[in-house]
Amino acid sequence: MTMSPLDLKLLADPATLAMADRPRFQVGFAITNRSASTIDPKAWDAVLLVNGQRAPAWDLAVQNGAHDDTWTHLPPNQTISMSWPLGEALFEAPGDYHLVLQLAGAESKVDVRVTP
Amino acid sequence: MTWDRGAREWMRGSSGAAEPVGTPGKRSQTDRLSAPPGSERVSSSYPASTALSGSAWLDGVLGFASGRSSEHSGECSCAGCAAGRAEPRGDGEDPAIVPVNEVKKQGADTSGADPASAVPASPTPGPSTATPGAPATPAAPAAPGQAPTQTATPQTAQSGNQPAPGPVATPPRSSAPTGDAAAAPAPPPTLTSKTKKTAPSAADVRTTIAVGEVVDFTGSAAGTWTATGGTPAASASSATFTWTAPSTPGSATITLTVGTQSVNKVMTVIAPSSIAMVVSSQHGLTAGTAGVCMVTNVTVGPSNVSFGHVQWLEVPGPATNVAGYFTKFSAATLHHNPNPNWLTWNDSNTGLTDHAAWHAVPGPYSPGTFQWDVPNKYRVAGSGAAGTEFTTTHQLFAMTDNAGTMTVSKGGASAARTP
Numbered sequence: 313m314t315m316s317p318l319d320l321k322l323l324a325d326p327a328t329l330a331m332a333d334r335p336r337f338q339v340g341f342a343i344t345n346r347s348a349s350t351i352d353p354k355a356w357d358a359v360l361l362v363n364g365q366r367a368p369a370w371d372l373a374v375q376n377g378a379h380d381d382t383w384t385h386l387p388p389n390q391t392i393s394m395s396w397p398l399g400e401a402l403f404e405a406p407g408d409y410h411l412v413l414q415l416a417g418a419e420s421k422v423d424v425r426v427t428p
Numbered sequence: 429m430t431w432d433r434g435a436r437e438w439m440r441g442s443s444g445a446a447e448p449v450g451t452p453g454k455r456s457q458t459d460r461l462s463a464p465p466g467s468e469r470v471s472s473s474y475p476a477s478t479a480l481s482g483s484a485w486l487d488g489v490l491g492f493a494s495g496r497s498s499e500h501s502g503e504c505s506c507a508g509c510a511a512g513r514a515e516p517r518g519d520g521e522d523p524a525i526v527p528v529n530e531v532k533k534q535g536a537d538t539s540g541a542d543p544a545s546a547v548p549a550s551p552t553p554g555p556s557t558a559t560p561g562a563p564a565t566p567a568a569p570a571a572p573g574q575a576p577t578q579t580a581t582p583q584t585a586q587s588g589n590q591p592a593p594g595p596v597a598t599p600p601r602s603s604a605p606t607g608d609a610a611a612a613p614a615p616p617p618t619l620t621s622k623t624k625k626t627a628p629s630a631a632d633v634r635t636t637i638a639v640g641e642v643v644d645f646t647g648s649a650a651g652t653w654t655a656t657g658g659t660p661a662a663s664a665s666s667a668t669f670t671w672t673a674p675s676t677p678g679s680a681t682i683t684l685t686v687g688t689q690s691v692n693k694v695m696t697v698i699a700p701s702s703i704a705m706v707v708s709s710q711h712g713l714t715a716g717t718a719g720v721c722m723v724t725n726v727t728v729g730p731s732n733v734s735f736g737h738v739q740w741l742e743v744p745g746p747a748t749n750v751a752g753y754f755t756k757f758s759a760a761t762l763h764h765n766p767n768p769n770w771l772t773w774n775d776s777n778t779g780l781t782d783h784a785a786w787h788a789v790p791g792p793y794s795p796g797t798f799q800w801d802v803p804n805k806y807r808v809a810g811s812g813a814a815g816t817e818f819t820t821t822h823q824l825f826a827m828t829d830n831a832g833t834m835t836v837s838k839g840g841a842s843a844a845r846t847p
Contacts, residue, residue: 356711356783368790369761375785376823377767378726378742383781394767401760 317347320358320418323395324411328425334403337424339370340395341413345386352384355392358415362402369401617686618648619693625734625775636696637673640737640808643682643695645669651686657697673697675808676816700738700806700818702729705782705839713787715847718832720825721785722843727778728806735806736775741815742766743803752796753827764800764823772809784823784838793832799824 323340326333339360343353360370373396382392403409409424623632624642637643645653646668653669654662657680663669671682677699683692705724713719728735747754747762754762771780800823805815823838833846 356785356787366788366790368757368786369763369765371788372762372786373765375721375787376764376783378740378771378780378782379767380771380780394769396765396768398760398765401758401763404758 316416316418317345317351318353318416318418319344319346320413320415320420322360322411322413322420322422323393324422324424325395327422328427329399330427331403331406334399334426335397337397337399337403338395339398339402339411340393341374341415341420342391342393343386343415344391345388348388350385350387353386353392354416355383355394358413361412361414363410367398367402369398373398614649614687614689616689617651617684617691619645619682619684619691621645621682621693621695623734625736627734628731628776630732634732635693636698636732638733638735638738639673639675639677639697639699639806640811641673641697641734642737643671643673645671645682645684645693647684647686647691649686651684651690654683654685656681658695675811675813698730698733699816700728700735700740700804702819703727703740703804703821703839704729705821705841707841707843708781710843710845711785711787713845713847718789718791718793718827718834718847719785719787720834720836720843720845721783721787722836722838722841724782724784724839724841725778726780726782726839728773729777731777734775735773735777737772737809738806739770739772739809739815740780741768741770741805741807742821743805743817745801745803747798747800750796750798753794754796754798754825762798764802766802770807770809770815782838784836784841784843786825786834786836789827789832789834791832793827793830795827795829797824797826 321342321344323338323342325338326336329337341355341358343355343358345351345353356375358370358374360367360374374394382390386392402411403424403426406426406428409426411422411424413420621633621635622644623634623637624644626632627634627638630636647653647666650665650667652662652665653671655671657674657678659672659674669682669684673695674680674697677697680695680697681692682695683690704727706727707722708725709723711721711723713721726740728738728740742764744766745764746759747764750759750762773779802821802823803817804819804821805817807813807815821839824836826835827833828835831846833844835842835844837843
């Protein structure tokens with residue numbers, strides 16, 4: 313298996329929340345370039361699985377929007393990160409949710425509990 | 429040209445006609461002699477016997493009018509003769525004052541005052557403001573028989589021990605101007621401006637600038653600077669002034685004051701008003717899966733200013749006109765969640781990209797639409813402000829058939845793809 317040049321981290325905050333607090337929930341990513349050269353991390357290719365299902369709300373968030381040059385030219389040891397308020401889209405009911413973020417062979421996981 | 433003629437032409441010139449040739453000293457005289465406040469009040473105390481009216485006052489002052497100059501002799505008490513003799517007027521005052529005040533009133537007259545009001549003022553206590561060496565009347569050519577006005581000597585002008593209020597100027601009438609060039613008022617200051625950044629379609633000397641734009645002003649001389657908006661609002665004396673436009677549109681006046689003179693320049697400050705997008709690339713998507721993508725280069729307008737100090741933010745919002753295929757998604761899923769971070773334009777009003785896409789749309793497919801109406805905000809970089817909305821862009825997604833063909837459009841750009 314090829315080592316990913318990216319250090320990928322799934323950001324989810326808070327990890328426990330009530331249904332009424334879903335608008336405050338932020339989910340996102342932090343991508344760090346661990347290679348020795350500037351790379352295009354292709355952040356728009358990051359896929360978020362929620363309980364094993366691809367989340368279209370994540371797709372629309374990560375694949376739309378304005379960016380500057382750092383979005384596609386990430387220098388060594390530099391990090392780009394971004395989060396969006398997707399609680400209402402990702403958690404339709406109370407329960408435990410297993411979130412997995414995948415990008416270029418890298419993966420990051422977070423468990424979130426949503427209470428009534 | 430005779431002196432009489434020259435003098436009369438000089439007087440005509442003083443009332444608006446072209447300045448005559450052959451009147452040496454006229455310029456410096458009028459420049460230096462001004463009618464100070466209170467001069468009329470002082471003149472009212474002058475003895476009636478010396479009051480002149482009409483043009484006689486001038487004849488008297490000059491002492492040679494209309495070929496009658498020879499008539500002035502002996503004890504003639506006209507002002508011209510009095511000036512010429514510099515003799516006591518019989519009012520107990522120092523005779524030296526007489527020509528001084530006459531000269532002063534002449535000076536006043538050269539600015540258009542009614543000659544009748546140019547009655548010589550009587551001397552009153554106070555320091556003299558005389559300016560030795562400055563000719564108070566047109567310097568008379570040294571023509572034979574025409575030396576009537578040469579008795580107001582420098583000593584008279586310098587009679588500082590003789591109190592004379594106010595305004596009195598004084599110079600030797602026959603002397604050539606000396607040192608008057610230094611007394612001439614400085615020319616009004618001028619100022620130029622140049623923007624720090626170059627706009628795509630306008631020169632740096634433009635007076636229309638973007639919010640937060642920085643402009644260098646240069647004055648023709650050092651002075652104090654003030655601005656009715658932007659920062660700084662004022663500066664210490666300097667020949668240059670670097671100024672940052674305010675964060676909101678409007679106008680601001682930059683003023684340079686040098687001594688008692690000032691000059692200003694009005695700067696028109698504008699905000700972004702448009703956004704335009706042009707497709708620059710598309711990402712490769714998975715074959716057989718519906719999806720559409722375009723990456724666009726974004727330009728903010730207008731182009732006649734530089735928005736290099738301005739930031740851009742898209743405002744989140746709900747999807748609208750949701751129809752057909754897309755009704756299967758919740759409102760929360762289709763909600764627009766753009767980049768939450770402010771982005772700064774480059775000096776050419778571009779340098780940012782926008783990604784409008786949905787890379788992998790789940791089947792089965794059928795026609796449908798939805799759109800995002802995206803308010804756009806601007807703010808000046810570093811201001812930390814909440815931003816001001818300036819235009820709304822519309823991003824439209826459509827699935828046009830059951831095969832999953834999709835289109836996307838935004839800001840004048842569009843893309844289409846069949847899986």
